[in-house]
Amino acid sequence: MTGLILAAGSGSRLSESFGKDSCKPLVEIAGKPLIEYSLENLFSAGVDRIYIVVGKQRERIENKIGAEYKGIPIFYAVQKKPVGLINAMASALGEIDDDTVLQLSDEIFVDSISADLKSVFAESGADFLCGVTAESDEEKIKCNYSVEINSDGELISCKEKPSEVSNSFKGTGFCVFSRKCIAKLRKEYDEEKNAPCDLCDFINLLIGKGYRGIITEIAKKEFNINTARDAALAKTQMI
Numbered sequence: 001m002t003g004l005i006l007a008a009g010s011g012s013r014l015s016e017s018f019g020k021d022s023c024k025p026l027v028e029i030a031g032k033p034l035i036e037y038s039l040e041n042l043f044s045a046g047v048d049r050i051y052i053v054v055g056k057q058r059e060r061i062e063n064k065i066g067a068e069y070k071g072i073p074i075f076y077a078v079q080k081k082p083v084g085l086i087n088a089m090a091s092a093l094g095e096i097d098d099d100t101v102l103q104l105s106d107e108i109f110v111d112s113i114s115a116d117l118k119s120v121f122a123e124s125g126a127d128f129l130c131g132v133t134a135e136s137d138e139e140k141i142k143c144n145y146s147v148e149i150n151s152d153g154e155l156i157s158c159k160e161k162p163s164e165v166s167n168s169f170k171g172t173g174f175c176v177f178s179r180k181c182i183a184k185l186r187k188e189y190d191e192e193k194n195a196p197c198d199l200c201d202f203i204n205l206l207i208g209k210g211y212r213g214i215i216t217e218i219a220k221k222e223f224n225i226n227t228a229r230d231a232a233l234a235k236t237q238m239i
Contacts, residue, residue, distance in 0.1 A: 131218030
């Protein structure tokens with residue numbers, strides 16, 4: 001199983017608090033770089049190797065993280081232009097032919113089940129899995145993505161930044177895709193049109209093609225670090 005961390009974002013909204021030259025994945029939250037939380041999750045999930053997609057801050061991230069994490073080899077892929085999450089994934093697809101755990105570099109999970117992720121995915125028999133958290137505040141779901149499931153707990157659709165929500169599940173960027181889902185993305189992704197563009201586009205494409213997806217509550221709480229306020233809130237609640 002391969003881990004894939006997307007860390008090419010500029011983090012411009014964090015610059016007010018951390019300086020215009022700050023590197024978002026290396027911003028410290030509760031005493032360690034933000035990207036280290038992602039590395040910890042992938043280590044717990046039992047991946048065999050990790051790819052990190054980087055952008056303009058490539059050298060700073062490579063110099064900080066290096067070529068391995070707790071014995072797991074790390075490789076780097078470059079997203080040439082910041083044009084979306086799926087484009088970032090596509091930057092590494094030429095090297096990946098394996099079940100893949102996707103992890104965004106700006107998410108922190110509290111009480112994560114990542115250590116059980118491999119067995120949960122295998123036992124489900126699903127083609128892909130979306131990690132969710134239970135969220136009572138609808139506005140927080142509207143800032144991420146919502147999921148719709150049928151009576152068997154299978155995904156029937158998801159929506160990026162929905163205007164309305166019908167359940168308390170907040171979608172996260174911590175997902176698992178089988179080898180054949182990764183192969184499908186490699187085949188379907190149109191770089192010129194940048195389609196599919198976001199995570200929900202890809203998930204809905206898979207559902208439309210008959211791939212079976214499920215959701216799993218990946219953690220008790222998730223912090224998505226996009227602004228200085230997000231960073232401050234995470235620090236306050238985690239220390």
